[in-house]
Amino acid sequence: MSDPASLIFKDNRPADAVGVHAVVIGVGHYAHLPGGNSHRFADHEGMVQLSSPPRSAEHIAKWLLDTYHDDQSMPLRSMHMLVSKKGAAQKFHHKHCPESEIASATLGNIKKAARDWFRRSDENAQNLLLFYFCGHGISAGMQHTLLSTDFGEDTLAPFENAVNFTDFHLGMGRCKAQSQVYFVDACRSISKNLIEQSASFGDSLIPGVTPIVQKTAPVFLSAQPGEKAMGLPREPSAFAQALPLAFKGGAWDKVDGEWVVCTSMLRRALERQTRRVMRAFPNFNFEVGGYADATITIKRPEGEPVVPVDLGGRPDTDHNLLELAYEPDGTNAQVIKEVNNDEVWLIDLTEGDYEFSAKFQNAAGQQKVVTLRKFVSPQNVSERLRLS
Incomplete structure (x- = not known):
């Protein structure tokens, strides 16, 4: 794929035709954390390499293509995919798009994908935006930062290569398409580094911050504040597996006599399905985190739930x-x-x-x-x- 930000799918409809625009990111390899292929970032706070995010991103990308590609009312218009894993670059293949070599989830590539996503989505106010990230995340109070694969490259300014998700979410309020749903499958562990280096919480990706969180841009988080997310070694995370399962029925609601998948039902369905995925761990307890929740229709399914x-x-x-x-x-x-x-x-x-x-x-x-x-x-x- 020539696009460094891995635009793995784009349809041929007019730019302003309504539809779904998605970004899917899975960061498993961190070059500057223990086990990486570069110098070790000393203040890593126990963070290590991850095997689940690349598989989680692939799982979500295939599900989005299967779910939205042929949707008559809200078809998939474009999807960016970025993956970092140890060893050879990730390749992705699906019947609806040619085999692609997926670019690494560096901050530069994440920024390019996010801004291209913004511009495409900005063409029509009725567009639906979907964002999924799986990888390391850290928190400090209400601040949430997501780590790109090159996090810690400069020890003097390690958060230069990280995403200030809090500001990014706010900045996306500038986009005309206000129906936006964010799935953040990452830890929210409290970071001493983030607190002490308050000059930088990461890159906001989209310049400018709106004064309030948009009510139609809910965020679903796989961890509560201060908690770690539940990854599964060498397979998609519990949260990634639960999301397609929730769309099969648990998140459905009847509005004006028609079934819809809506965000108001999705939180409970995600919790239920995540616990099912993790049933082999009897002490596992899970509660979906999030903020700016809203009732948004994100799918009009056919048949019965x-x-x-x-x-x-x-x-x-x-x-x-x-x-x-x-x-x-x-x-x-x-x-x-x-x-x-x-x-x-x-x-x-x-x-x-x-x-x-x-x-x-x-x-x-x-x-x-x-x-x-x-x-x-x-x-x-x-x-x-x-x-x-």
Whole structure:
């Protein structure tokens, strides 16, 4: 790809035609942090190389192409992709775009991609902007800074090669397209360096700062203030895996009789799906961070939503759980699963009325069955269903 900022997709519609413009960034290799290929930045605060961001960026880019390429009302118009990983440059291939060699996520390339994204998006006020970043992030109070692959190159001014996300988000308020959604899959660990070097929190990418955060530019963060994000070694992060799953149904809402994926439902759906991805870690707890939340329609899907339901038992002390079951109302088609006492059955159901049941057995071999009838929809299924 000749474009150093990796414009991996651009359609042939007129510049002012409405659509989706996206930026996807995954920074796994940091040249100046431990394990990098250059001098070590002494004040690295425990930050190391990451294997998940390149895979997360690829996962999100493919999902965006699959989701929006053929959308009739809001088609994908352009997408930039930047990835830094150790070794050979990342290559990307999808049926909707030719194989491309992806440019590294240096600050210079991030800035070029962001400004090209701004200019394309600025052509039509009805455009939808989507931004995804996965990599190291650090915080100090309300300040949030994202680290490019060349962070720490100059030890006297390490944050010259970083993105001042707080100001970048504000600066994007200058864009005519005010429907903007940001997904930041990065740590928000408190940084002593950032506090002490307050002269620079990073590059704002878009010059000028609007006086207030736009109400239609919500940010979804994979970590709470002071917390680390949950990366998964050599596979997409839990947050990256949860995002497409949330779009399948959990984030749907009915507006004027039509299903839409909207930001007001997305936060809860992301939390739910992230916990599902991380179910192998029983002590894992997750809450989506964010600010400037708003109700924005980010997709008008077809068909019926697929609702995630986590079905489990809460047996009495002298009863063991034997099986769980569900039956769509009026179908006489019960689906049964044998389970262990502490097992949770993860099922995906279309909207409708269901009868859920659980079979228990006590020490004397006596069995009982308990049932629960529930209308399943994205709006009313937010917690695990337990039968006792």
